[in-house]
Amino acid sequence: MTWHFTEDPAVFRAAAGALLSAGSARNTGVLALVDAAGRFGWWTGLDGRVTGVLVVAAPGEPTFGTVTPEAARALASSPDLPGNGGPTVVRGETAAVEAFAEATGRPWTPTVRMRLFRLGTPTPPDPAPAGRARVATAADVPLAAAWAREFVRDIGEESGDDCTGPVTERISDGRLFLWEDGGRPVSMACFSPVTEGQSRVHLVYTPPAARGRGYAAGATTAVGRAARDAGAAQVLLFADVANPTSNALYLRLGYRPVAEHLTAEVTGR
Known part of the structure; x- marks a missing residue:
């Protein structure tokens, strides 16, 4: 050995x-x-x-x-x-x-x-949040990059890096989605490239002023569906064990625990 x-x-x-x-x-x-x-x-x-x-x-x-x-x-x-x-x-x-x-x-x-969670049978959020999902475009890069920096800060990591490059790549590949309400972006999420049949949902972020309205659930559902459409047999995501809100959300959406990290x-x- x-x-x-x-x-x-x-x-x-x-x-x-x-x-x-x-x-x-x-x-x-x-x-x-x-x-x-x-x-x-x-x-x-x-x-x-x-x-x-x-x-x-x-x-x-x-x-x-x-x-x-x-x-x-x-x-x-x-x-x-x-x-x-x-x-x-x-x-x-x-x-x-x-x-x-x-x-x-x-x-x-x-x-x-x-x-670590894996998507089983998708369960749409109930009640459904107001608004709809759309694929982000090049015009959304500045907003998405700013939100990505806020996301990094929220999870306790350094937020000084410019996130424009990584966000641009995700948008160019059609992997970053925005949730809009009344034509205004209120949340985002993206999925990783499909590798060995798996893709991971990440960068799930809602600005503080827009939280509590189900927007993250809508965005997460949209990107999970898009990952499967892109060929992912397994759609995964990580959630902070110390955040009971996100863990409960993902369970409601049909994700099931795989392993503790x-x-x-x-x-x-």
Whole structure:
């Protein structure tokens, strides 16, 4: 049983492609970062089968896919992950992240707990919110970029980056939707490119003044439908465990829990 590493995404896909395809929901974090990652890892068991994967998109910040606690503990003593002094931020399913962090023997702090949901039978919001969804256009880039910065700030991350580029890409691909009421945009959501049959709903945002009217439910429903129309067999999304409002909303819309996820910061030596 051992970890293998490469900096070549083609080598990684050749080794771990079967696992990525068969477990695309649980590996959604890895799939989202394959094109941006600089290092890739996969875990093989005694029979040689690949049963775990990870990617490193920033030095010292591995993102786990389907990694067992046993594989995570073995990784903690591996010298093959880049980063001065070893990984400092680890993301993935809770059991694996906790096993890794504890095995390092270094102090660590859980920073974000998320719940991964998968869309089952879509259930339209009831009552239906006023207004309708539409695909965002190039003219909507400034508004969507400003909302994206607010979204990043709301989830507790740095909001100083210019979101124009990422938002423009999503709009150009037809993946960002606005919910309008009376012809005025009041909420947005988008979906990721379909990869290995899965797509993830994200950037669900409603400005504070427009909240409490069901607009996010309308936008989320619209992009979930669009993701399926684009070929996604599995439509996924993450919700902050500490936000009972969003978790309850997604349950009402037909999403069901898949796995608990954790981001942990490992500190000290």
